[in-house]
Amino acid sequence: MRSIAVDEGRGVNARALVVSDLVVAYKPGQPVLKGVTITFNGRGMTAVIGPSGTGKSTLIRTINRLVEPTSGQVLFLGRDMARVKGRTLREMRSRIGMVFQEFNLVERLSVMENLLCGRLGFVPAWRTWLRRFPESDIARAFDLLDAVGLREFATQRADALSGGQRQRVGIARALMQEPALLLADEPTSSLDPKTSVEIMELMTSLARRNDVPVIVNMHDVELAKRFAERIIGLSGGTVVFDGPPGALKDEHLKQIYGGEGWL
Amino acid sequence: MLSPSKHGREARRAFEANWLARLGWLALAAYVFYAGSLLDLNWERLLLGLDNAGRLFGRMFPPDYSRWELLLKGMMESLEIAVLASFFGIAVSLPVGLLASRNMMPAWLTWPARMLIALCRSFHPVIVSILFVKAVGFGALAGILALVVASIGFIAKLFAEAIEEISLKQVEAVRSTGASMPNVLIFGVLPQVLARFIGFAAYQLDSNLRNSTMVGIVGAGGIGGTLFAAFQRFDYDFVLAILIAIIVTIMIGEILSARLRAVFQ
Known part of the structure; x- marks a missing residue:
C-alpha cells in the first residue's frame, strides 16, 4: 500500500504541496483567491477554515484542477498542477483522492462499483466496461469496505445508503486511488454532529494507516481544532492564520470570521 | 390590524391580466371557424361520409385470411x-x-x-x-x-x-x-x-x-x-x-x- 517514496533522508517529504501566489477569479477582476501562498509539508492533517464564500473550496478544487487557476503555481510531485493538461493532468489527478461535501457517489452504481471508481485512472475503458478490474483492486476494495464497516453493502446501490454511510464510501473511494494526497471539501457539512465526528475519526485513522497527508476544508472550528495538526485561516481570499490548533485564539477567529458576538 | 389600502382595489390585484394570451386564444378560435368555413365542413358532408364509411365496413366483414x-x-x-x-x-x-x-x-x-x-x-x-x-x-x-x-x-x-x-x-x-x-x-x-x-x-x-x-x-x-x-x-x-x-x-x-x-x- 505504501507505494509513495518518502524521502526521509533529506527531511523533505516528496509529497509536499507548494501553492504559491495562487489567484483564482471566476469573473475577471473579481478574484476569489488573491495570491495565496502555502506550503503543505506532506504529512498529517491540515484544516482550512474560514467563512462561507472565502475561497476554501476554490483552493481545494484548484489543487486537483477541478477549478482553473488564473495565475500562480501548485507544485506537487514535481509538477505544476496549474499547468499540466491531458494525460499528465489525469495521471496527477489519479494520485490525489477527494472527498466531497455531498458525497458525490454515482447513485445508481453499487457500493463496490463506486469504490472501483477510484481505480478509473489506472484501468483502461474496455476493462472497466466489462467490470474486469484487476484482482488486486477488488481485494483492496474489500479491505477498505471492512475498514469503513460496510462490507455487507458491497452489492447494494449507493442510493440505498444513509448520509454517514455514503461518506464512508466516499472516503473508501478516495483511498482506492492509493493517493499521495487526500483532499476533503467540507466532508461533514451534510452530516449531523455525531456522524461528523465519526467520519472525521474514520478519515483521520485511515489516512494515518495508509500514510496519506490530508487537506480538509471545514467551517466547524471546534472539529478542525480537534482533528487537525495545523490550521490555516482563510478570509477574504488571503491567508490570515497559519499555525497549530493551540495557537488559534479568539482574536484570530475574530479576524477570520469578523465580529465577536458569536464567540 | 390590516387597514384597507388607500389605493383601493387597483393596488391589490393578485393576478396580472394577460391581454396578449387572451388575444391569442381569440385569434385561434377565429381561425378555426374561418378554416372550417373555407373547407365546406357541414352536417350534410359529414352524413354523406358516414354513409360511405358504413358501406366500407360492411364489405370488410368477415376478414379474409385465405392469403x-x-x-x-x-x-x-x-x-x-x-x-x-x-x-x-x-x-x-x-x-x-x-x-x-x-x-x-x-x-x-x-x-x-x-x-x-x-x-x-x-x-x-x-x-x-x-x-x-x-x-x-x-x-x-x-x-x-x-x-x-x-x-x-x-x-x-x-x-x-x-x-x-x-x-x-x-x-x-x-x-x-x-x-x-x-x-x-x-x-x-x-x-x-x-x-x-x-x-x-x-x-x-x-x-x-x-x-x-x-x-x-x-x-x-x-x-x-x-x-x-x-x-x-x-x-x-x-x-x-x-x-x-x-x-x-x-x-x-x-x-x-x-x-x-x-x-x-
Missing part, C-alpha cells in the same frame, strides 16, 4: 425493417446524442450535432421514404434507411436531453479520480442515463414497428405495400385481415417494450 402467406411475408418484412432500423438508428443516436449534450461537449461540437438532429427531424418518415425509394430503389432497404433517419431525429434528441439532466457532481467525482473520458462516460454518465435510454429505445422500437407498416405504401418494403394494393383492388376483407394483424403485432410490441423498461428501472 395468409402474403400477409405473413409482409408482416415479417415490416418486423425486419423495424428491428434493423431501430438497431442502427439507436447505434447512431448514442454518439450523436452525446455530442449534442451541452453539459458534456463544447459548443463547436454540439452545434453540428444539433443541426444533424434537426435535419433528421424536419421531414415526416413518408417523405424520407420517398426520397430513399428514389435513391436506392424499391424495397426494404429504403424503408430501413428512412426509419434510421427518423430514429436519429427523435431519439438522439431525447438522449441529448437525458444527458443534459444528469448530476454533474457525480461526473465531477469520477473525473477527479483521473479517469479518462471513456471511463467518465462509463462510470459517471451512463449509470445516470441508462434506464432512460432503455425506455427511449423501447419506445423507438415501438414507434418504428408502427412506421414500418406504413413505409410500404410508398414502395419502401413491408406490409404497407400489401395493404395499399388491397385497398386499390377493393379487397376490403383482406384489408381488415391486414389491419387486425398490424394491431396484434403493435400490441405485442407494446407489451414487450413495457416489460423491457420494467426490467431496467
